[in-house]
Amino acid sequence: MAEALGRTITKARLEHHLEGIKITENTEALTHQQFADDTMLLGSANSMEAMTFKSILNQYASASGQQVNHGKSEIFFFNTNYRIETEISRILEFLVGKLPCKYLGFNLDKGKDKKDLWKNITEKVKRKLDSWKNKWLSSAGRLTLIKSCLSAIPIY
Known part of the structure; x- marks a missing residue:
């Protein structure tokens, strides 16, 4: 089922419903990273992108019977207006995370x-x-x- 989630996210990017983020100029934008049952969503800080991710997650939950664990899910923002952070956090129902933190045993810090x-x-x-x-x-x-x-x- 996680494979289907990844393909759905990729399809949304190819159909220009998601922008994702570009690491370098000459590469495709990244929209997600998956490891076992962990999925990291990567996107632009705008409401439309958040609503697209929310729709995809709802479709996944409906098809798989699995639910997003909102208690463990966090969203991280970089150089984003507080009003936009609040709106996106509300749409996705994720807590706003703070760096440094750990992900899959690795320390993450900006x-x-x-x-x-x-x-x-x-x-x-x-x-x-x-x-x-x-x-x-x-x-x-x-x-x-x-x-x-x-x-x-x-x-x-």
Whole structure:
């Protein structure tokens, strides 16, 4: 069902009902990111876009029997007028979130140095690798252990 949700959002963008956001000038606009049962909606800060997302979420809920958990759902704004923030938050029924926060175990923060953003992850991996077992591993064994730890993070 999550695949159907993603396709519906993509269709709305292709039909120009959603703008999404552009990361760089020469790329397609992003409207959503999905990971397992988590969906991150990305869009322009306007009421029409919010109503389109709300309509898509309502269609999804009707078709799947699943509901948006409004207690866990947040919306983040960047350089947006407070009146528009309030209107969009009301339409989507999401709380306005504040940075820094965590998403899927990653610290999210506006304007932070990339080194600081990855610090938490690198510390977790380092703690795993500092166990007594890795002291007896060859270089190839350590590399395999590192790859294993790193590849498990997104899966977790």
